[in-house]
Amino acid sequence: MNRFREVWGGAITAVLVAVIVVCVNQTVLAQGNSAGSIQGSVTDPSGAALSGVSVTVTNKQTNISQVITTGNDGTYIALNLPVSTYTVKVEKAGFGTKVSDNIQVNPGKASIIDIQMSVGSVTETVTVQESVAPITQDKPDRSVVLASDILTRLPLQVSGGARQVDTFLTLAPGVTGDTFSARINGAPDFSQDFYYDGIPYMNADGGGRQEGLGAPFEAVDEYSVNTNAYSAQYGRGSGLLNFHIRGGTNKLHGGAWEYLRNDALDAPGFHFSPNVPPNIEKQHEFGYKIGGPVYLPKIYNGKDRTFFFFNMDWFRFRGGGSHAEITLPTDAMKRGDFSALLNTGVPLGTNPCDGSTVYQGQIFDPATTQTVGGQVCRTAFLGNMIPAGRESALSKQYIDLMPTAGSQAVVNNTVVASPGAKQNNFFYLMKIDHNISHNLVLHGSYYVGRYNIPTPAVISGDLRSGNNFNVHGWEPRLSLDHTIAPHLLNQVLFSVQYTEGVRIFFPLVPSSFNSPIAKPGLPYPALVVSGMPTFGTGLDNNQNSGGCWPCTFFADNLKWVKGKHTLGFGTELRWEDERDAFAVNIGTYNFGSGTTSLPSSTSSGQLGYGFAGLFLGTPSQVSRTGAAPPRLVKTGYRALYAQDDFRVSPKLTLNLGVRWDVSLPSWNSQGYFSTFDPTVPNPSAGNLPGSLAFAGHSDGSCISAGGASLCRPKIANTYYNDWQPRLGFAYRLTD
Numbered sequence: 186m187n188r189f190r191e192v193w194g195g196a197i198t199a200v201l202v203a204v205i206v207v208c209v210n211q212t213v214l215a216q217g218n219s220a221g222s223i224q225g226s227v228t229d230p231s232g233a234a235l236s237g238v239s240v241t242v243t244n245k246q247t248n249i250s251q252v253i254t255t256g257n258d259g260t261y262i263a264l265n266l267p268v269s270t271y272t273v274k275v276e277k278a279g280f281g282t283k284v285s286d287n288i289q290v291n292p293g294k295a296s297i298i299d300i301q302m303s304v305g306s307v308t309e310t311v312t313v314q315e316s317v318a319p320i321t322q323d324k325p326d327r328s329v330v331l332a333s334d335i336l337t338r339l340p341l342q343v344s345g346g347a348r349q350v351d352t353f354l355t356l357a358p359g360v361t362g363d364t365f366s367a368r369i370n371g372a373p374d375f376s377q378d379f380y381y382d383g384i385p386y387m388n389a390d391g392g393g394r395q396e397g398l399g400a401p402f403e404a405v406d407e408y409s410v411n412t413n414a415y416s417a418q419y420g421r422g423s424g425l426l427n428f429h430i431r432g433g434t435n436k437l438h439g440g441a442w443e444y445l446r447n448d449a450l451d452a453p454g455f456h457f458s459p460n461v462p463p464n465i466e467k468q469h470e471f472g473y474k475i476g477g478p479v480y481l482p483k484i485y486n487g488k489d490r491t492f493f494f495f496n497m498d499w500f501r502f503r504g505g506g507s508h509a510e511i512t513l514p515t516d517a518m519k520r521g522d523f524s525a526l527l528n529t530g531v532p533l534g535t536n537p538c539d540g541s542t543v544y545q546g547q548i549f550d551p552a553t554t555q556t557v558g559g560q561v562c563r564t565a566f567l568g569n570m571i572p573a574g575r576e577s578a579l580s581k582q583y584i585d586l587m588p589t590a591g592s593q594a595v596v597n598n599t600v601v602a603s604p605g606a607k608q609n610n611f612f613y614l615m616k617i618d619h620n621i622s623h624n625l626v627l628h629g630s631y632y633v634g635r636y637n638i639p640t641p642a643v644i645s646g647d648l649r650s651g652n653n654f655n656v657h658g659w660e661p662r663l664s665l666d667h668t669i670a671p672h673l674l675n676q677v678l679f680s681v682q683y684t685e686g687v688r689i690f691f692p693l694v695p696s697s698f699n700s701p702i703a704k705p706g707l708p709y710p711a712l713v714v715s716g717m718p719t720f721g722t723g724l725d726n727n728q729n730s731g732g733c734w735p736c737t738f739f740a741d742n743l744k745w746v747k748g749k750h751t752l753g754f755g756t757e758l759r760w761e762d763e764r765d766a767f768a769v770n771i772g773t774y775n776f777g778s779g780t781t782s783l784p785s786s787t788s789s790g791q792l793g794y795g796f797a798g799l800f801l802g803t804p805s806q807v808s809r810t811g812a813a814p815p816r817l818v819k820t821g822y823r824a825l826y827a828q829d830d831f832r833v834s835p836k837l838t839l840n841l842g843v844r845w846d847v848s849l850p851s852w853n854s855q856g857y858f859s860t861f862d863p864t865v866p867n868p869s870a871g872n873l874p875g876s877l878a879f880a881g882h883s884d885g886s887c888i889s890a891g892g893a894s895l896c897r898p899k900i901a902n903t904y905y906n907d908w909q910p911r912l913g914f915a916y917r918l919t920d
Contacts, residue, residue, distance in 0.1 A: 220383065221290040224262035224323070225298040226835050227255050227275055234259025235302065241274040242266070245287075246434035248489045249620060253671045260832060262746050264674050265666055266290045267618075268407055268429040273298055281305030291330045292409050292427040297322045299835060323830060323838045325913035328411040329357040336407065347470055347500040347610055347636075348402040348444070351379075351395070351426060357410040360424070365394060369412050372423035381428045382630065384662045384680045387736035387761055396732060398634040398658040398684060399428075401498040403442065403474050404614045406431045417826040417842030417911045418742065418753055430630055432618050433492030437477030444470040465504060472498035479617075487619075494616040500636075502608040510597040511643065512717050513590040514796050521571035523548050523797055525595050533788040538562040543788075548781050548797050560785035577802025582700050583712060584800070586647045587720055596716070603641050610636035621665075628664035642691075648709055648720040651691055658684035658733075672746035676755075682736040688728040688768065702772050710772030715795035728768035729815065736761045753828035753842075759821060766815040775806040816857050821849035828911070835917075842911035850901040856881025860900040865893050 227238045236255055242263040243250040255261045273285040280302040288296050331339075331353055341348055349364050359370040366374045375394050379386040386395055408428040411419075419425055446468040476494035479487035517525065526546035533543045537560040538553070548571070549563035556562075576584075590598040616630040635657050642649030660682040667675050690708040694700075702710050711723025742755035780803040782793030798805065828842035851858060858880040865888055867876035878893050880900050886892030 220265045220267055221292060222262060222264050222266055222295045223271060223273060223288060223290060223298055224260070224295050225300060226259045227261065227300050227302060228259055229280070229302060230304060232301070235277060235280075238275055238277045238302075241276075243272045243274070245270045245272055246436075247432075247492060247618075248435055251623075251668065251671075256748055258749060260749065262295075262672075262751060264744050264746070265668075265676065267432060268292055271296075273300070275300050275302065277302065279304065289332070291332065292407065292429045293411070294328075294330065294409065295323045322917055323832070323915050324416070324840055325915050326411055326415055327358070327413045328409050330409045331356070331407055333406040336405075341402075346397075346502075346608075347498065347612075349397075350399060350402045350405045350408065350428065354410050354426060357412055359412045360410065369424035376422055377424040377426065378419070378422035379426050379428070382430050382628065382662060382664065383676075384664075384678050384738055385759075386660075387682050387738060387759065388684070388732045396658075396684065397636055397656065400430060400614055400632060401472070401496055401612045403440070403472065403498065404430055404494075404496040416753070416830075416840070417828045417844040417909070418755060420757075420824055420826070420844050420846050420909065421822065421848075430614070430616055431474070431476060431494050431496070432616055433476035433478060433494045435478055435488055435492075437475070439473065439475035439477075441473040442471065444468075467501075467503040469501040470499070472496070489620075491617070491619045493618075495613075496615070497613045498611075500608065500610040502606070504606055508600060508602050509643075511599050511601055512596050513588055513599045513644070514584070514717070515590045515593050515595070515598065517593070518796055518800075519584055519587075519589065521573060521576060521800055523566075523569040523571070523794055525593065526794055527569040531791075533791060534786055536562055536565065536783065537785060538564050541565065543783060543786060543792070545788075545791050546794075547783075547792050548794055549783050549792065551780050551798075551801065551803050554784075562785050563783060565783075571797065571800060576800055579701065580799050580802045582698075583648065583709075583720065588644050588646045601643060603643055606639040606641055608637060608639065610634075612636075624668040626666040628662075628666070630662045631659070632662075633659045643718050644720075647692055648712070649692065650708075650711075650719060650722045652688055652722075653691075654686055654688045656684070656686045658682070674744040676740075676742040676744070678738065678740045678742075680738045682733045682738070684732040685734065685764075686730040686732070689726050690722045690724060690768075702774075704771070707771060710774060712799065713773060713775045714799055715775075715777045717796065723770060723773040724768040725771050726768070727766050727812070729764065729766040731762075731764035734762045734764035734817065749832045751830040751832070753826070753830075755826055757822070757824040757826075759823075761820045761822070763818040763820075764815055765818065767813055769812050770808055770810040773808045774804045775808075776803075777805040780805050814855075814857075816855075817853060818851050819853065820851050823847040823849070837917075838915045840911065840913040840915070844909040844911065846907040846909065847903065847905060848907075849903055850899040852880065852899040854898070856898065858900045860895075862888065862893075864888070866891075 223242055227235045227240070229235050236257045236259060238255040240253045240255060240261045241250055242253070244267070246269050251263055253261045253263055268290055271288045271290055273288060275283045283300055283302055285298050285300065288298060290296055339353060341352060351364050354360055354367055355362065360367055362368045362374070367377060368374060369377055379395060379399070381400060386399065388394060388396065405428050408426060410424065410426055412424045415425060446466060448464060448466045474496040477492065479485065479491040479493050515525070526548070528545040531545035533545055536543050537557040538555060548566045548569045550566055551563060553564040554561065591600060592598045612634045614630065614632045619627040621627055637656070638654040640652050642651035660680055662680045664678055669675060694703045694705045694707055694709055696705040698705065707725050709721035712720040714720065737760040740755060740757040742753060745752045776795045776798040778793035778795050780793065780798040781801070782789045786792060824844060824846045826842065826844040831839040831841065833839060856879065859877045861875070862878040863875050865876040865878050866872040866874060876893060878888060878895050880895050881898055882894045882896055885894055887894050887896040
């Protein structure tokens with residue numbers, strides 16, 4: 186039964202999509218929920234509804250028009266309008282022509298334009314400059330629209346990273362947090378959805394964040410933030426952000442920018458001192474954008490038909506190094522001389538081994554460990570000096586590579602200046618809008634982003650440990666609008682998204698370095714000496730995190746205006762795959778003070794020294810893990826919805842909808858998943874209930890047969906009863 190449901194949730198849903206597409210006699214892709222609409226009613230001078238009125242809606246930037254005829258109730262609606270400024274022209278025999286100009290359409294919003302006509306000739310034209318109400322008049326949505334002029338005027342901090350278009354999302358009531366982790370109306374982190382031209386930004390490992398790969402700031406001309414009561418067309422989030430990507434127009438337009446911060450241009454601060462070097466900060470973001478009609482001399486003129494937009498953005502950052510005091514081994518310590526640690530002015534008891542007085546900072550020989558009178562003890566090195574012949578040959582290879590302390594103090598003996606993190610980021614986006622015919626429009630965009638997150642090394646030399654986390658992402662989006670009839674529109678959306686992050690450690694072991702615990706071509710093992718920074722890395726360069734590997738999106742939306750009803754039906758399908766490969770611990774060697782301390786002493790914490798343990802080659806703990814194969818995590822999402830926006834009167838609109846969601850649990854074809862099951866006997870706890878259960882058949886027989894295998898590919902059963910009714914209304918108190 187579950188298998189049938191799962192097939193129905195995927196394949197049968199896809200068949201329903203195909204049926205819808207066949208019914209409209211054309212396969213189409215669409216602009217989606219970043220588009221808006223213009224709607225309203227047309228009346229005569231007495232206020233009575235006028236039917237059969239010709240309403241022409243024209244995009245002022247592209248000169249593309251659509252013509253609608255009012256119904257018996259005098260209402261009209263122009264659907265799926267790209268964000269732009271429009272003119273509405275109303276004509277009917279016996280009445281003067283009326284033109285409403287400069288109507289702004291915002292993403293996902295309806296601009297309400299009610300028109301009252303005057304008796305006269307159609308050659309008589311009255312033009313009115315419209316002002317659309319700043320609130321949503323046909324839905325109970327609570328949303329904030331950040332239009333293009335607002336985005337250009339709002340102050341935007343330029344500090345440490347490229348400008349991000351969602352920086353202003355907290356301007357919406359109920360939104361807290363930041364661009365990485367926002368919370369809407371108290372919902373958990375990462376629970377909102379992002380849409381670009383109607384297509385979501387996906388993230389298989391959690392969603393709700395763009396990980397620095399959102400569209401460049403200059404590529405978005407406006408967006409809206411919806412925080413509640415949105416249409417049944419949307420789901421899977423406590424809120425949504427609708428971004429509209431800029432498009433070309435009939436006029437060639439463009440721009441270039443440079444945002445520069447450089448400490449060389451800063452004025453001296455109040456505490457300026459010529460003897461103190463200033464903090465280094467060099468930040469440089471620059472790029473350009475251009476858009477217009479596609480024009481190929483003597484080949485093609487795309488005016489009123491084909492438009493392009495192209496955006497490139499670079500970001501460079503060079504920060505100053507941070508200064509800190511750290512502890513490094515002194516020259517004397519590298520020779521086995523730890524006499525600087527010995528404090529004979531602080532006796533700490535008697536050594537059971539030989540009856541000698543124990544002093545603070547004393548070093549003991551682990552090779553002399555014995556039990557005397559029931560107490561474990563060791564003999565101290567004379568004068569805290571380890572004989573040269575006792576130095577570990579293996580340890581010496583690494584001690585020779587370590588930087589030496591800047592002073593002879595035993596703690597905080599070196600001032601280091603960690604180099605600033607160098608960032609080199611690059612983004613570009615291109616978009617094409619092509620009007621195949623008056624009722625068929627193709628849209629396409631392609632986005633690429635690359636950025637790095639560097640972690641500089643703290644110390645210098647071969648045993649320093651730094652890394653670069655390099656992120657790469659790309660996404661093609663396709664859309665095609667098909668107006669089947671003036672009141673019937675089908676929309677299909679499709680995208681494929683790929684994101685990957687790879688961590689690269691440095692430096693690598695050269696071929697000339699011969700050590701049994703190191704391998705040429707890999708990073709050095711990690712030597713963790715208590716009280717000192719870690720020497721080496723201890724991890725290989727196998728870490729890979731693919732948030733989408735890939736993620737695929739498909740949706741179909743059918744809009745039908747039937748009298749006072751604006752009906753919507755559709756489906757949404759997501760396939761979200763994530764590929765993870767974890768860095769392998771190729772060797773981590775811990776050296777604490779315990780191996781050279783006096784075990785029986787109540788003051789053992791004041792005895793022994795971690796670097797002395799390294800000198801002797803006596804680690805306190807060693808760890809290493811085997812290589813794990815990359816893991817491909819598969820998840821999925823299916824949804825169906827129906828929505829009816831019923832305009833009961835020019836003032837009252839009812840919003841009725843229902844959505845059915847199915848979220849598929851994670852699975853992996855190799856069965857690399859486990860979960861806790863409170864009913865499975867745990868053999869390590871006397872068969873008390875509560876143990877790990879493994880996907881597939883990777884742990885023997887099924888749970889029902891006494892084993893710990895789930896005997897299914899997914900770690901949980903699919904839940905099929907997630908029905909979400911939507912109910913709301915909007916009422917205009919005044920005109």
